Amino acid sequence: MIIVLKSNVSDGELQHVLERVESLGFKTHLSRGTFRTILGLIGDETKTTPGELLTIPGVADVIPVMPPYKLACKEAHPQPSVVVVGGVKIGGGNLAMIAGPCSVEEPERMDAIAAAVVKAGANIYRGGAYKPRTSPYSFQGLGVEGLKILRETGQKHGVPVVTEVTDTRNVDKVAEYADMIQIGARNMQNFALLTEVGQTKRPVLLKRGMSATIEDLLMSAEYILSQGNNDVVLCERGVKGFDKHTRNLYDIAAVAVVKGLSHLPIIVDPSHATGRPDLIPPCALAGIAVGADGVHIEVHDCPEKAKSDGPQALLPAQYAEVCEQIRQLAALFGKTISPSPGAN
Ligand code: PEP
Numbered sequence: 001m002i003i004v005l006k007s008n009v010s011d012g013e014l015q016h017v018l019e020r021v022e023s024l025g026f027k028t029h030l031s032r033g034t035f036r037t038i039l040g041l042i043g044d045e046t047k048t049t050p051g052e053l054l055t056i057p058g059v060a061d062v063i064p065v066m067p068p069y070k071l072a073c074k075e076a077h078p079q080p081s082v083v084v085v086g087g088v089k090i091g092g093g094n095l096a097m098i099a100g101p102c103s104v105e106e107p108e109r110m111d112a113i114a115a116a117v118v119k120a121g122a123n124i125y126r127g128g129a130y131k132p133r134t135s136p137y138s139f140q141g142l143g144v145e146g147l148k149i150l151r152e153t154g155q156k157h158g159v160p161v162v163t164e165v166t167d168t169r170n171v172d173k174v175a176e177y178a179d180m181i182q183i184g185a186r187n188m189q190n191f192a193l194l195t196e197v198g199q200t201k202r203p204v205l206l207k208r209g210m211s212a213t214i215e216d217l218l219m220s221a222e223y224i225l226s227q228g229n230n231d232v233v234l235c236e237r238g239v240k241g242f243d244k245h246t247r248n249l250y251d252i253a254a255v256a257v258v259k260g261l262s263h264l265p266i267i268v269d270p271s272h273a274t275g276r277p278d279l280i281p282p283c284a285l286a287g288i289a290v291g292a293d294g295v296h297i298e299v300h301d302c303p304e305k306a307k308s309d310g311p312q313a314l315l316p317a318q319y320a321e322v323c324e325q326i327r328q329l330a331a332l333f334g335k336t337i338s339p340s341p342g343a344n
């Protein structure tokens with residue numbers, strides 16, 4: 001961290017600043033210019049915050065040198081991390097193809113959708129058993145019954161499964177049935193939930209909150225990493241926008257920004273980002289083109305009967321088409337779709 005002192009800082013104030021930062025465990029390096037004096041701090045930046053140092057009399061500015069997400073940042077791990085979900089690799093040139101309905105539904109339907117998406121190229125099956133709905137009167141998910149259906153369907157089709165957890169009380173149950181735990185946009189800053197999933201051994205799919213900055217997203221990932229769980233995959237799913245033509249504002253540049261800041265894999269979810277089946281295929285391809293480590297797409301064989309998010313579901317045939325296009329694009333970038341362990 002670098003402290004810039006006020007131009008009129010007195011000798012007494014400077015002495016006090018030195019004593020304060022040394023008491024925090026820092027070594028100091030003083031540099032006196034013609035107009036300004038700056039103080040370099042050498043030591044563990046987590047021992048203080050810029051805000052705390054700014055309150056010391058004589059301090060004009062504090063410039064952090066390291067990002068506050070010290071485990072998620074690239075400096076901590078220069079190579080891209082590869083997260084393995086039930087045998088499927090995500091990151092480092094391996095693409096996750098996560099697909100399935102928004103909610104877990106009855107077993108026959110889950111089976112039919114799984115058969116179609118796995119045949120098309122999906123390597124992780126999704127479905128929510130606990131749904132975070134805006135209205136308390138909307139379908140809330142099948143709960144534990146849904147977890148069982150999802151797991152059985154995944155096992156039958158030889159693919160790992162991902163499902164959302166919305167409540168700290170259900171983390172153990174979700175970790176028991178799922179290969180990957182999803183933290184949804186609405187819970188990205190539910191710090192108790194992040195801490196709890198950080199204590200499991202399951203990989204976590206962390207979706208960007210709808211009004212979260214990129215730094216907020218990385219700090220939320222840091223909560224999980226700091227608990228000892230290194231398997232975090234980020235997901236750009238759109239932030240709140242002002243235009244009514246898409247459900248959210250698909251922040252595609254965020255993928256490239258994150259790639260420059262962090263070693264963690266990041267995938268895109270054009271389903272929730274756009275909310276429109278006609279826009280999902282081109283936006284999925286755009287995500288891969290900008291560097292995403294996979295795509296997360298909602299698919300339903302009868303969207304009019306879907307328990308949630310029917311209007312944004314792709315039909316299985318549309319999904320198969322986008323998979324083929326992604327395969328071609330991935331080859332162009334030297335990336336591959338990680339096969340699911342049960343694929344033949
Ligand atoms: C979902 O994946 O179905 C979901 C609710 O996503 P998000 O948290 O991104 O809205």
Ligand code: MN
Pocket residue numbers: 102103272298308309
């Ligand atoms: Mn959904």
